[in-house]
Amino acid sequence: MADDALLDDDRLTDDLPEDGGRPDDRIDDERMDEENTLKPQFVRRVEDALEEGDDGAVYDLVEPLHPADVADLLELFDREDRRKLASAITDLMTGDVVAELNDYVRDDMMEDLPAASVAQIAEQLETDDAVQLIEDLDEEDQQAILAELDDEDRIAIESALAYPEETAGRLMSRELVAVPEHMSVGDLIDFLRDGRDLPQDFFEVFVVDERHHPVGTCQLSWILRTPRSVALADVMKRDQTLIPAMLDQEEVGNMFQKYALISAAVVDESGRLVGQMTVDDVVHIIAEEAGEDALLMSGAGDGDINEPIRDAYSARVRWLVANLGTALLSSFIIALFGAAIEQLVALAVLMPIVASIGGNAGTQTMAVTVRAIAMNQLTRSNTRRILWRELRVAMLNGVTIAVLIGLATGVFFTPLLGGVIAAAMVVNVLVAGLAGVLVPVIFDRLDQDPAVASSVFVTMITDSMGFFAFLGLAVASGVVG
Numbered sequence: 001m002a003d004d005a006l007l008d009d010d011r012l013t014d015d016l017p018e019d020g021g022r023p024d025d026r027i028d029d030e031r032m033d034e035e036n037t038l039k040p041q042f043v044r045r046v047e048d049a050l051e052e053g054d055d056g057a058v059y060d061l062v063e064p065l066h067p068a069d070v071a072d073l074l075e076l077f078d079r080e081d082r083r084k085l086a087s088a089i090t091d092l093m094t095g096d097v098v099a100e101l102n103d104y105v106r107d108d109m110m111e112d113l114p115a116a117s118v119a120q121i122a123e124q125l126e127t128d129d130a131v132q133l134i135e136d137l138d139e140e141d142q143q144a145i146l147a148e149l150d151d152e153d154r155i156a157i158e159s160a161l162a163y164p165e166e167t168a169g170r171l172m173s174r175e176l177v178a179v180p181e182h183m184s185v186g187d188l189i190d191f192l193r194d195g196r197d198l199p200q201d202f203f204e205v206f207v208v209d210e211r212h213h214p215v216g217t218c219q220l221s222w223i224l225r226t227p228r229s230v231a232l233a234d235v236m237k238r239d240q241t242l243i244p245a246m247l248d249q250e251e252v253g254n255m256f257q258k259y260a261l262i263s264a265a266v267v268d269e270s271g272r273l274v275g276q277m278t279v280d281d282v283v284h285i286i287a288e289e290a291g292e293d294a295l296l297m298s299g300a301g302d303g304d305i306n307e308p309i310r311d312a313y314s315a316r317v318r319w320l321v322a323n324l325g326t327a328l329l330s331s332f333i334i335a336l337f338g339a340a341i342e343q344l345v346a347l348a349v350l351m352p353i354v355a356s357i358g359g360n361a362g363t364q365t366m367a368v369t370v371r372a373i374a375m376n377q378l379t380r381s382n383t384r385r386i387l388w389r390e391l392r393v394a395m396l397n398g399v400t401i402a403v404l405i406g407l408a409t410g411v412f413f414t415p416l417l418g419g420v421i422a423a424a425m426v427v428n429v430l431v432a433g434l435a436g437v438l439v440p441v442i443f444d445r446l447d448q449d450p451a452v453a454s455s456v457f458v459t460m461i462t463d464s465m466g467f468f469a470f471l472g473l474a475v476a477s478g479v480v481g
Contacts, residue, residue, distance in 0.1 A: 031065065038069060043076055050081055055088040062089050071100035079108060095124030098133060104307055107136050115141070119148030122157070126199075127174045128281060131160045135170075168252050169245035171285070172266040172275030175199035178206045181215055185235065186228030188218070203263045206273060207236045214242065214265045214273045242267050243277055249285045254376055256282040289374065319456065326460035330355070333464055337471035340480040346413050347474055350421055355466035357401055358428035362458040365390050365436025370451050373444050387437045394433025398426040420477050424470035428462060431469075435461040 031042045042061070049057040062070060062085075070092060074082050086093055086109060098106060098121050110118050110133065122130040122145065130153070134142050142161075146154050156174050163169030177198060179188055188205065192198065205223070207216040216236035226235050241259050243252055243266045255261065256279060266275040334341070334351075341347045368390075372378035378386050402422035410418030435458045440450035474480055 032069070038072060038076070043073065046073065046085070047077070047081070050084050050088065058085065058088040059090070059092070062092060067094060067096035068100045070097045071102075074109075075102050075105050082109065083112065093121075095121050095129070099125055099129040103132075103136065106133065110134070110137060111141070115144035116148050118145045122149065123153055127153075127156045127160060127275075128171055130157055131170060135161060135165070163245060166249045167245065168243050168247045168249065168266050168277060169268075169274070171249055171252075171281060172243075172245070172277050173199075173281070174275045175202075176206060176273075176276045177202050177204075178208050178212070178214075178273055179232070181207045181209060181233050181236070183207075183232045184228065185223055185226045185230045185232060188223060188232060189228065192223075203278065206265055206276070207232055208273055212272045214240065214267065216240065217265070240265065245269075245274055250289045250374060252277055253282050253286045253289060254374075257286070258376075322453075322456050323459070326456060326463070329460060330463040330467055333467045334471070337467075337475065340471060340475050343480045344417075344474070346417060347471060347480070350409060350417075351467055351470050353405065354421065354424050354428055354470045355463045357405075357425060358432045358462035358466040359459055361394060361397060361429045362432035362436045362462045363455065365394070365433050366440055366454050366458050369437050369440045370454065373440060373450055378441070383437075383441060387434070390433045390437050391430065394430050395426070397433075398429030401429065402426045414479070416477060417474070417479050420473045420479055421470060424466070424473050427469045428466040431465045432458070432462045 031039060033039050046058060046061050049055075049061065062073065065073065070089070074085060074097075077085055082105070098109075101109070118134065122133055125133065134145050134157070137145070146157065149157070160170055160172075160174070177192070179191065183191070192205075202220075204220065205218045206214050207218060209215050216232075216238045217240050218232060218236045222235055241255060241261060241264050243255065243264050245266050245268050256264070256277070261279065261282075263276050263278045265273050266277055268274045337347075369378060369386075372386070402425040405425055406418040406422030408418075409421050439457050439461075440454045443450040443452070443454060
């Protein structure tokens with residue numbers, strides 16, 4: 001019925017595949033463009049059907065979509081239409097869809113649902129996804145939802161919520177396969193075939209001792225290729241990467257990337273196996289951390305287009321106020337040389353160039369430094385070497401730009417002024433390189449996120465030093481009296 005409706009309307013769809021596959025199984029789907037995003041015309045069809053109150057047509061349009069694409073569709077609508085869409089597609093609003101929703105959209109939708117409905121969705125999800133579903137809700141709403149869950153799910157979620165946010169303990173999955181080390185391969189195969197209380201998907205089997213401490217792992221491929229009589233202790237991999245439950249999610253991502261992990265055991269303070277992290281979870285962590293650092297450096301808060309206006313305002317305005325303060329410092333330096341600027345208007349024309357180039361150079365170095373700190377590439381062991389490297393890069397950049405701006409200024413104004421701005425440019429780019437490394441490193445040494453405020457301080461230093469160096473050299477050289 002859904003496919004017939006699509007075919008009858010403006011020929012939006014092509015013929016179905018000969019193998020009878022679903023439309024969304026094709027790479028060039030009528031709903032998706034070449035960038036794997038929903039086509040505007042398809043979104044308009046859904047919107048029109050919602051406005052007409054034709055829930056049946058809405059359901060038929062949305063039903064073939066992958067859960068992740070259903071989540072994307074929901075995020076494209078405003079709050080009121082989003083509710084109408086969720087009501088129209090009813091049973092398509094599965095836990096898989098909810099798990100893919102943007103945090104703000106998901107929280108907004110969960111607040112409108114009764115506790116029993118949210119609990120029903122949470123029961124469909126793995127523990128880590130269920131935790132994300134309710135962790136940002138009010139305490140009262142959380143307790144109401146937890147009360148609707150069965151004891152096993154409730155205990156698992158409460159234990160996860162006991163860990164701090166953005167730690168492995170909060171994010172880990174508690175669904176895993178753990179077996180004692182005295183088993184044979186045949187015993188393990190029989191256990192897996194029995195299938196009781198096993199997660200739906202898993203990559204490896206964790207082998208534990210009598211204290212439930214992980215002592216090794218067995219990949220499923222090893223198990224299938226090993227004779228049944230072989231003991232697990234003889235075939236398991238004893239060398240494994242263990243993740244402390246209190247480890248920050250950024251460090252978890254670094255460990256997966258460094259050691260090329262597919263999954264890893266999570267242990268508590270006593271070394272007991274309490275969960276696992278899998279690569280699909282870490283992909284989200286890496287993407288989230290990368291975006292978070294970029295937004296923090298710009299002072300844009302969460303930078304989410306679904307973020308409430310009041311939250312976006314409060315997150316951004318504080319950094320604009322801070323920038324106002326640093327701008328006043330630069331203005332004060334300019335005011336000190338007001339008389340010199342009055343004598344030679346060219347100074348007012350040229351001094352923004354020095355500050356601008358210095359600011360860009362500082363931002364480049366700062367971005368490299370923040371990334372290196374986040375990736376554990378810059379540590380106490382190599383800080384001096386990295387600083388010396390960036391100063392050499394800054395010197396080369398400064399000299400190159402200084403030659404260009406110096407020659408141009410010498411032609412249009414005077415050779416002496418060209419020399420002044422060239423010297424000021426070298427000084428400011430060197431200062432930018434120094435600040436771009438030291439400011440993030442200092443924040444990191446103080447256990448503060450170097451991405452949060454580094455840009456404000458680096459910009460303040462490069463602007464102030466740029467104006468001071470240029471105007472001060474102009475006065476000192478005799479370009480102006």
